Amino acid sequence: xxxxxxxxxxxxxxxxxxxxxxxxxxxxxxxxxxxxxxxxxxxxxxxxxxxxxxxxxxxxxxxxxxxxxxxxxxxxxxxxxxxxxxxxxxxxxxxxxxxxxxxxxxxxxxxxxxxxxxxxxxxxxxxxxxxxxxxxxxxxxxxxxxxxxxxxxxxxxxxxxxxxx
Ligand code: RP5
Numbered sequence: 806x807x808x809x810x811x812x813x814x815x816x817x818x819x820x821x822x823x824x825x826x827x828x829x830x831x832x833x834x835x836x837x838x839x840x841x842x843x844x845x846x847x848x849x850x851x852x853x854x855x856x857x858x859x860x861x862x863x864x865x866x867x868x869x870x871x872x873x874x875x876x877x878x879x880x881x882x883x884x885x886x887x888x889x890x891x892x893x894x895x896x897x898x899x900x901x902x903x904x905x906x907x908x909x910x911x912x913x914x915x916x917x918x919x920x921x922x923x924x925x926x927x928x929x930x931x932x933x934x935x936x937x938x939x940x941x942x943x944x945x946x947x948x949x950x951x952x953x954x955x956x957x958x959x960x961x962x963x964x965x966x967x968x969x970x
Contacts, residue, residue: 818873832933858886877909
């Protein structure tokens with residue numbers, strides 16, 4: 806088994822999920838966390854799903870972020886095959902605005918957890934921040950970068966609203 810240099814795997818069910826999941830990637834970039842991004846479809850590439858999920862821990866991955874839309878089985882199926890923490894991002898679907906994705910991901914049976922985030926961009930960004938928090942438990946340098954990121958976020962919020970241009 807070749808060890809990955811990536812601590813986080815961002816996986817998604819389709820290329821069409823990437824505009825949303827790129828927000829997770831950008832957030833990890835901002836925090837200096839190495840990741841790999843892959844398309845792994847629970848329905849269209851089931852063999853790839855099994856290979857990824859069963860091999861992720863031995864490959865050196867510490868946290869999985871999984872985004873999927875519609876009948877969004879990807880995060881739950883990955884969680885069923887790895888002990889790694891799995892954070893699920895419901896993609897905003899056209900038909901149901903992502904409620905289908907959310908319900909598919911969040912209603913896991915007791916014993917197989919998926920940490921489910923918000924629908925869409927907020928969920929993708931927060932999944933990356935959750936991954937960073939997990940990794941920071943054992944990495945003081947990363948913990949400091951996470952603190953700095955949060956401080957910059959606070960400083961970027963104006964005290965008073967301004968008229969839009
Ligand atoms: C899911 O089906 C994917 O996660 C995606 O959100 C959705 C639609 O996929 P495409 O038809 O756009 O490839 O598996």
